[in-house]
Amino acid sequence: MAFSNDEVLAGLAELITDETGISADEVALEKSFTDDLDIDSISMMTIVVNAEEKFSVTIPDEEVKNLKTVGDAVTYITSNQA
Amino acid sequence: MSNPRIVVTGIGASSPLGGTAPESWEGLLAGRSGSRTLEHEWVEKYQIPVTFAAEAIVRPDTILERPVAKRLDPASQFAMVAAMEAWADAGSPDVDPERLGVDFATGIGGVWTLLDAWDTLREKGPRRVLPMTVPMLMPNAAAGNLSLHFEARAFARTVASACASSTESIVNAIEHLQDGLADVVIAGGTESAIHPITMASFSSMQALSRRNDDPATASRPTSVDRDGFVMGEGAGVLILETEEHAKARGAKIYAYAVGGGVTADSYHITANDPEGVGASRAVRAALEQADASPDDVAHINAHATSTPVGDPNEYTALRNVFGDRVDEIPVSATKASTGHLLGGTGALEAIFTIFALRERIAPPTINITEQDPAVPFRVSGQTQSLGGGDLLAISNSFGFGGHNAVVAFRSA
Numbered sequence: 327m328a329f330s331n332d333e334v335l336a337g338l339a340e341l342i343t344d345e346t347g348i349s350a351d352e353v354a355l356e357k358s359f360t361d362d363l364d365i366d367s368i369s370m371m372t373i374v375v376n377a378e379e380k381f382s383v384t385i386p387d388e389e390v391k392n393l394k395t396v397g398d399a400v401t402y403i404t405s406n407q408a
Numbered sequence: 409m410s411n412p413r414i415v416v417t418g419i420g421a422s423s424p425l426g427g428t429a430p431e432s433w434e435g436l437l438a439g440r441s442g443s444r445t446l447e448h449e450w451v452e453k454y455q456i457p458v459t460f461a462a463e464a465i466v467r468p469d470t471i472l473e474r475p476v477a478k479r480l481d482p483a484s485q486f487a488m489v490a491a492m493e494a495w496a497d498a499g500s501p502d503v504d505p506e507r508l509g510v511d512f513a514t515g516i517g518g519v520w521t522l523l524d525a526w527d528t529l530r531e532k533g534p535r536r537v538l539p540m541t542v543p544m545l546m547p548n549a550a551a552g553n554l555s556l557h558f559e560a561r562a563f564a565r566t567v568a569s570a571c572a573s574s575t576e577s578i579v580n581a582i583e584h585l586q587d588g589l590a591d592v593v594i595a596g597g598t599e600s601a602i603h604p605i606t607m608a609s610f611s612s613m614q615a616l617s618r619r620n621d622d623p624a625t626a627s628r629p630t631s632v633d634r635d636g637f638v639m640g641e642g643a644g645v646l647i648l649e650t651e652e653h654a655k656a657r658g659a660k661i662y663a664y665a666v667g668g669g670v671t672a673d674s675y676h677i678t679a680n681d682p683e684g685v686g687a688s689r690a691v692r693a694a695l696e697q698a699d700a701s702p703d704d705v706a707h708i709n710a711h712a713t714s715t716p717v718g719d720p721n722e723y724t725a726l727r728n729v730f731g732d733r734v735d736e737i738p739v740s741a742t743k744a745s746t747g748h749l750l751g752g753t754g755a756l757e758a759i760f761t762i763f764a765l766r767e768r769i770a771p772p773t774i775n776i777t778e779q780d781p782a783v784p785f786r787v788s789g790q791t792q793s794l795g796g797g798d799l800l801a802i803s804n805s806f807g808f809g810g811h812n813a814v815v816a817f818r819s820a
Binding site for chain 2: 371378
């Protein structure tokens with residue numbers, strides 16, 4: 327089943343809140359994971375593992391470093407869903 | 409004695425009797441049993457021969473915020489809630505991080521995390537194994553996380569000596585403070601290992617009580633019909649500091665931590681020495697450090713796990729030290745109420761010992777059916793008065809591997 331952009335954003339926000347406590351409304355497309363949301367590398371890795379499960383998508387390790395913002399992640403997930 | 413005096417200024421616990429130290433103590437005095445039939449589907453699914461245990465009453469993930477709890481194995485979660493309680497109890501002191509240390513203990517550490525990760529790997533493959541798996545399962549996770557949370561930079565040490573673990577940690581904390589390595593130490597231990605593997609393993613070696621039809625009374629140390637210990641879980645934490653540091657900040661003082669003894673049996677990997685040589689050496693060492701003689705001891709919190717062989721061996725060891733007086737000293741075998749918290753048991757029992765000194769009573773030992781003549785400790789189903797004056801008490805812990813640890817406290 328394919329998720330829409332909005333659904334991916336909402337789902338990703340849920341994963342981020344669960345992992346970090348950051349509130350969902352702070353998770354906006356333009357926010358940088360490291361600079362704005364202050365998410366450390368191991369939390370990022372955890373969010374990736376959970377996102378792969380939630381959205382039935384594979385996010386290769388070498389791709390993760392290119393996902394600088396929430397928007398990058400949403401775009402990647404939406405485009406690569408099974 | 410030129411060594412600084414060490415005091416207990418904060419106490420916290422999460423146990424099968426209560427979600428805090430006072431609640432656990434209150435449950436102990438009320439004669440409650442923490443042992444209950446387990447309701448997990450895995451008991452039936454894996455046909456575990458023992459269907460009961462003493463689970464902690466308050467799950468720590470109901471207290472900790474989710475992002476915090478997620479990064480902690482249940483063993484570390486218990487450690488964190490107990491440490492938070494103890495720290496607040498101590499008045500949340502303002503301590504230079506390089507003068508604050510952690511001495512913590514566990515028997516097995518993050519066993520739930522390890523085994524859940526194994527299940528994930530087999531069922532879903534390596535990409536689903538969570539990145540935090542190793543930091544959560546490692547035995548030093550509790551110490552490391554407490555150091556992180558409380559900004560303790562003096563040291564964050566972990567002890568693993570099975571059932572002697574957290575008494576040994578407390579003894580280490582006393583020594584570290586006396587050696588000037590820190591002014592304040594967060595000390596204690598934790599265990600959360602009520603899992604099919606550990607239940608099956610202990611059951612295989614016939615260490616656990618099989619009284620499935622009456623779990624509340626299964627833990628019956630000193631009784632002639634005891635048939636093994638009851639698995640427990642939880643954590644106990646003491647805030648220990650130098651008396652000077654405590655008095656300078658006006659801290660309340662529960663008790664003096666006056667001595668400790670740690671020895672090894674080198675007898676058998678699981679059974680303790682029937683002649684009690686190592687254990688009695690540990691008791692004597694604690695008393696010597698306390699500048700006390702066996703005649704000064706007013707109360708003993710016995711290790712007394714309710715195993716057929718362990719209880720009399722402890723009696724023999726204590727008789728070596730105390731002579732005939734061993735039958736007169738008020739003893740409490742509190743595992744009757746709490747079950748055996750393994751890596752956390754020493755800390756919980758230290759807490760009970762400290763409260764015993766403060767209230768001048770030996771807490772009850774429940775579930776005594778008929779006392780075994782080979783274990784004639786002065787235990788009672790009622791509280792026993794410890795009398796007036798300055799009181800000295802010891803708490804014993806002995807672990808698989810031949811570890812003996814004894815800590816001594818004096819009333820404040």
